[in-house]
Amino acid sequence: MSTAALHQVEMKPKEYKSEVSVVWCPGCGHHGILNAIYRALSELGIDPTKMMSISGIGCSSRTPYFIKSYKMHTLHGRAGAVATGAQIARPDLVVMVTGGDGDGFSIGGGHMPHMARKNVDMTYVLYDNGIYGLTKGQYSPTSRPELKAYTTPYGGPDTPMDPLLYMLTYGATYVAQAFAGKPKVCADLIKGAIEHRGFSYVNIFSQCTSFNHIDTVEYYRDLVEEVPTGHDVTDLGAAMALARRPNGKAPMGLLYQDKRPTLVDRLQEIVTKVGGHPDYDLNKIIDLSRP
Ligand SMILES: Cc1ncc(C[n+]2csc(CCOP(=O)(O)OP(=O)(O)O)c2C)c(N)n1
Numbered sequence: 001m002s003t004a005a006l007h008q009v010e011m012k013p014k015e016y017k018s019e020v021s022v023v024w025c026p027g028c029g030h031h032g033i034l035n036a037i038y039r040a041l042s043e044l045g046i047d048p049t050k051m052m053s054i055s056g057i058g059c060s061s062r063t064p065y066f067i068k069s070y071k072m073h074t075l076h077g078r079a080g081a082v083a084t085g086a087q088i089a090r091p092d093l094v095v096m097v098t099g100g101d102g103d104g105f106s107i108g109g110g111h112m113p114h115m116a117r118k119n120v121d122m123t124y125v126l127y128d129n130g131i132y133g134l135t136k137g138q139y140s141p142t143s144r145p146e147l148k149a150y151t152t153p154y155g156g157p158d159t160p161m162d163p164l165l166y167m168l169t170y171g172a173t174y175v176a177q178a179f180a181g182k183p184k185v186c187a188d189l190i191k192g193a194i195e196h197r198g199f200s201y202v203n204i205f206s207q208c209t210s211f212n213h214i215d216t217v218e219y220y221r222d223l224v225e226e227v228p229t230g231h232d233v234t235d236l237g238a239a240m241a242l243a244r245r246p247n248g249k250a251p252m253g254l255l256y257q258d259k260r261p262t263l264v265d266r267l268q269e270i271v272t273k274v275g276g277h278p279d280y281d282l283n284k285i286i287d288l289s290r291p
Pocket residue numbers: 057058059060061076099100101102103104107127129131132133134135140
C-alpha cells in the first residue's frame with residue numbers, strides 16, 4: 001500500500017470500532033477476525049480518514065459497518081471490482097475488502113483472478129467458514145462434501161476449491177492463511193498484507209457455530225499447522241506445494257510474497273507515455289499524482 005496512510009495516528013484497537021453494534025452470533029469466528037483487523041490498524045497507525053473498507057453481501061461482508069473508516073457496502077460478489085476502481089481513483093488510501101467464501105468465490109468468483117493478476121494494491125481478507133452464513137446455511141465452494149447443509153441434506157456432490165492455490169495461480173503477490181481462533185497470527189498477517197504493495201490475500205478459517213456443524217473450532221485447531229520455519233516465501237513452487245497440504249494440514253502463516261508493478265504503477269507508465277493527449281488525458285480522469 002501507499003506509505004502515506006501508515007503511522008499517521010495513535011489509536012488503540014478499540015478506537016477503530018465504529019458506533020454500529022456487531023450483530024454476529026455468539027461464538028462466530030468473524031468476531032476474532034474483526035478484532036485482528038482492529039489490532040492490525042492500530043499497530044500500523046492507520047488514519048481512519050485514509051481507509052476505504054469495502055464489502056459485498058454476507059455476514060462477513062458487514063465488517064465495514066464495524067470499522068471506523070470510509071466504507072462501501074456494495075453488491076453481492078462485486079466488492080473486488082468496486083475496490084479496484086476505488087484504489088485506482090485514490091491510490092493514497094488503504095483499500096480493504098472483507099467478505100466470505102460465498103461472496104468471493106461463488107458469485108464473486110469471476111473477479112478474483114483479475115484483482116490478483118492486475119496486482120491491485122489492496123488487502124482482501126476472506127472469512128472462510130465453508131458455508132453461506134447470512135442466508136442460513138447453504139453449501140459453498142469451500143464446503144467439505146461431508147457437510148450436510150440446507151441445499152445438500154445428504155452431503156455435497158463436489159470437490160471443494162482451494163483459495164490459496166487459486167490465488168497463487170492467478171498471481172496474488174501476498175498470500176497467507178490463518179484461523180480466527182489465533183488472533184495474534186491473524187493480526188500479524190493482516191498487518192503484513194496492508195503493508196505489502198500489491199494484491200494481498202489473507203484466507204482466514206472462521207467457525208460458523210449456527211450452520212456449519214463440522215468445521216468447528218476444534219476441527220480448525222487441529223487442521224492448521226504453522227508454515228515450517230525456513231520456508232522461502234519467494235518460492236512460488238514451494239508455496240503451492242504447501243497449499244496442497246502434503247501432510248493433510250492446512251498451512252498457517254505467510255506462504256508467498258513477491259514484488260511486481262501494481263496496476264497503478266502500470267497505469268502511471270501509460271500516463272507518462274501518452275499523458276497530455278488533448279482527447280485522452282488520463283491525468284484529468286484519475287489523479288495518480290498522490291503518493
Ligand atoms: C445477487 C444476490 N444473490 C444472492 C444473494 C443472497 N446471498 C446473500 S449473502 C449470500 C452468501 C453469503 O455467504 P458468504 O459470502 O460465505 O458469507 P457469510 O455470511 O458466510 O459470512 C447469498 C447467497 C444476494 N444477496 N444477492
